[in-house]
Amino acid sequence: MIQFLLNDTLKSERLDPNTTVLQYLRRHLRRCGSKEGCASGDCGACTVVLAEADGERLRYRSVNACLTFVSALHGKQLLTVEDLRHQGRLHAVQQAMVDCHGSQCGFCTPGFVMSLFCLQKNSDGYQREQALQALAGNLCRCTGYRPIVAAAQQACTAKTPDQFDARQAETLTRLRQIPAADESGGDGKRCLMPQTLDQLAQWYVQHPQAKLLAGGTDLALEVTQRHQDLPLTIAIGQLAELRQIERGAQLRIGAGVTLSELYRALGHEHPALGALLQRFASQQIRNQGTLGGNIANASPIGDGAPLLLALDAVLTLRCGAQRRELPLDAFFLAYRQTALQPGEFIESIQLPASIPADFRIWKVSKRLKDDISAVCGAFNLQIEDGRVRSARIAFGGMAATPKRAVACEQALLGARWEHASVERAAQALTQDFTPLSDFRASGAYRMLVAQNLLRRYFIALSAPATVIEVTSHE
Numbered sequence: 271m272i273q274f275l276l277n278d279t280l281k282s283e284r285l286d287p288n289t290t291v292l293q294y295l296r297r298h299l300r301r302c303g304s305k306e307g308c309a310s311g312d313c314g315a316c317t318v319v320l321a322e323a324d325g326e327r328l329r330y331r332s333v334n335a336c337l338t339f340v341s342a343l344h345g346k347q348l349l350t351v352e353d354l355r356h357q358g359r360l361h362a363v364q365q366a367m368v369d370c371h372g373s374q375c376g377f378c379t380p381g382f383v384m385s386l387f388c389l390q391k392n393s394d395g396y397q398r399e400q401a402l403q404a405l406a407g408n409l410c411r412c413t414g415y416r417p418i419v420a421a422a423q424q425a426c427t428a429k430t431p432d433q434f435d436a437r438q439a440e441t442l443t444r445l446r447q448i449p450a451a452d453e454s455g456g457d458g459k460r461c462l463m464p465q466t467l468d469q470l471a472q473w474y475v476q477h478p479q480a481k482l483l484a485g486g487t488d489l490a491l492e493v494t495q496r497h498q499d500l501p502l503t504i505a506i507g508q509l510a511e512l513r514q515i516e517r518g519a520q521l522r523i524g525a526g527v528t529l530s531e532l533y534r535a536l537g538h539e540h541p542a543l544g545a546l547l548q549r550f551a552s553q554q555i556r557n558q559g560t561l562g563g564n565i566a567n568a569s570p571i572g573d574g575a576p577l578l579l580a581l582d583a584v585l586t587l588r589c590g591a592q593r594r595e596l597p598l599d600a601f602f603l604a605y606r607q608t609a610l611q612p613g614e615f616i617e618s619i620q621l622p623a624s625i626p627a628d629f630r631i632w633k634v635s636k637r638l639k640d641d642i643s644a645v646c647g648a649f650n651l652q653i654e655d656g657r658v659r660s661a662r663i664a665f666g667g668m669a670a671t672p673k674r675a676v677a678c679e680q681a682l683l684g685a686r687w688e689h690a691s692v693e694r695a696a697q698a699l700t701q702d703f704t705p706l707s708d709f710r711a712s713g714a715y716r717m718l719v720a721q722n723l724l725r726r727y728f729i730a731l732s733a734p735a736t737v738i739e740v741t742s743h744e
Contacts, residue, residue: 272340273448275347278437280444285340287454287461288493288500292316292335295350303351303380304335307409309494311337311487311555312640314408317381319388321347321434323445328438331530331557332388332404337490338558339483341461341505345448347441349434351380354387356433363387366421374413382408382418385553386425391434396426406639407552450508462504467511467588467617473504475590478612480504484526485558487551488567512562512617521623522586525562525616532561540625546573549633552640562616565598568606568671571643571710575602575672577631579664580648581621589614602671626650630727634719636710643667644711647723651682653731658682658691665720667711668703677701678724692728696721 273282276299285294292309295301295318307315316335321328322345333342354361360368363386373379382405389404401422410418434441454461461483464470474480480502483489492498506512512526515535523532529550537544550556550573564574565585575598583598589611598619601609610616631648635641646666652659661679666672681698685691705716729736 272344272451272454274343274345275441275444277347277349277353278441283340284456285454286457287339287341287459287503289340289456290336290490290494291318291333291338291340291343291348294340295335301350301352304384305377305380306336307377307381309336310491311407311552312409313378314381314385314552314554315378317384317408317554319349319384319391321349321441323442326442328434328441330388330391332385332407332554333558334407334487334552334554336494337487337555339461339486339490339503339505341454341463341483341503342486342507342558344451344454344463344508345445347445349384349387351383354383361387361432362428362430363390363421363425366424367418370417370421370424372413372418372421375411378408378410382410386422389422390425390429393426393429395429396423398423401426402639403548404553407554409640459500460502462502463508464504464506465508467509468591470504470506470509470615471588471590474615475613477502477504482506482566482615484560484563485528485555487555487559488563488569517623519623521621523561523619523621525566525618526560527562529556529559529561529564540629542630543577543625546577546631546633549573549635549639561619565601565619566608566610566616568602568608570605570669570671571646571667572672573633573643573646573666576646576648576664576666578619578621579672579674580629580631580650580662581625582650582662584620585616586618586620587614588617593617595620599674602673605670626652628653628731630730632723632726634723642710645716645719645723647720649724649727651687651727651731653687656686656688658685658687663724665703668705668716668720673702675699675702675720687728687732689728692725696724699724 271284295304305315307313311334317332318335320331367373385404385408450465451463462473481500483503483505512524514524516522533547537547561574564572578598585596587594629650633643633646635643644667648664650662661682663675663678677698678695681695699720705713707713
């Protein structure tokens, strides 16, 4: 059984663990404010907000209800668009949408309102770039975004305490009174909810056929898009041990660290990493999706793998009480196949303690925000006395797995860092990859993009004052 607060009402539910929060709201509770536009986390019409204890305050996260299984609600507060109106008055973010004419057909409006609500809760005043990031996962087909951005500015500039602020201490107390749950289930399906890392390791050895459920932003598609049943899942999002970032001789990132948490911890310290994370899907996805899940998913177009391959990442894998370390470039075996053994999972990812200043990673996709890569390239070269002393270059979207460009690296090693050497290395990419054509890009386009990203890296390092991208959203 799971327990959570639906606004200020305590709910105790025994539900099919394959049920998404959107299905629960619309079918079970008849709360139809949250809309289903895509069932894949692309449009934001289903956006809801989860609040959970973070010290002595509530932390608010926008999530896609269509990709969030109900097990993720345990011990949290669920807020939907129906909860914002209070004592007959619209919430400030709703009123801002009215004042700024931010709604036309209205289908997407509840999702925008909830993203604005979460933005307002997590901001101290209006910052345009922060607002654009918060709204990038919400698509509007008719109004256009200028009035919606204006609503964000009004809501964040004129921020005043609301009913949720007034009840924060009470909500925190009630959330802390909810006991831990070790299992939820219904309709013959089960979701195990271990409370410790050791318990997870034990249960996964006992049930190696189970699907591990971290953020679920990809796993949920098995249910919502492919209409498959998941008879047994093991939820790991509640395990604090998997959500630690430790600094020392190495940087150790727990496999359960969400992409939003990773950005808060490292994004400003490492600009190239931060820039990629800001383009990693949408804010709603980043609030749920984990770095470990992105790697274990083994998608050839996942953005995490090229980044980590170029930084020489090492995985700590665990099966029962046994741990082993495996370089990431030995992890991907074939399309969607990895070196994980039955009952084994990623516990953490290890990186160098500091990310080199010359490290760069770029993502090319059809849309700037909230889109999947056609090509993602990561570059990590060490140049001394005008010559390349070490090279690690990796790409996503160029092969059946994320992959290092070994021939390209070899062409650069020992060579002078000059245009001619870069051109030879660009040609060597044709030995590394034979990219396929699909609806995102042709093979020829992908190859040209990969070569141009290498050329872009040369310009970025050799002529850093050269403007090589549009950076203004004005």
